[in-house]
């Protein structure tokens with residue numbers, strides 16, 4: 122059963138950001154979060170100024186193996202990509218119970234808006250750990266965002282269907 126998520130700071134993430142993510146995850150999924158030490162950025166497979174999102178997941182899987190937790194959520198300021206996508210806001214591997222969220226493309230002079238975007242993407246990636254797929258409801262945090270407009274359009278919560286599914290899956294995941 123997924124009970125505790127470790128939150129990892131991959132380089133100089135403000136405490137306020139980590140705190141917002143923690144409280145959002147706790148509230149949305151009803152699980153505990155714990156802050157883990159700051160970790161160095163995995164520098165492998167570097168492409169210009171972007172890093173491959175899956176490299177973060179590999180590093181997180183190692184951390185998960187060596188620590189008491191059920192899942193890991195990494196936060197980075199680095200811009201992330203995947204082989205078929207120019208950029209990603211984040212990536213999840215439900216099989217390995219690890220996710221990463223990138224702040225690189227979420228920033229805005231309006232701090233409130235910036236935090237809202239971070240919370241939405243943190244819910245989205247964590248939702249994948251709870252067996253949720255992309256949702257057709259554009260207002261649901263599980264709807265796939267291909268750009269910032271999509272991110273800003275959706276709400277900082279799951280639709281009732283996804284919320285229900287997540288609750289059911291919490292019991293199933295072991």
Ligand SMILES: [Zn+2]
Nearest residue numbers: 245249255265
């Ligand atoms: Zn997704």
Ligand SMILES: [Zn+2]
Nearest residue numbers: 256261280283
């Ligand atoms: Zn939904």
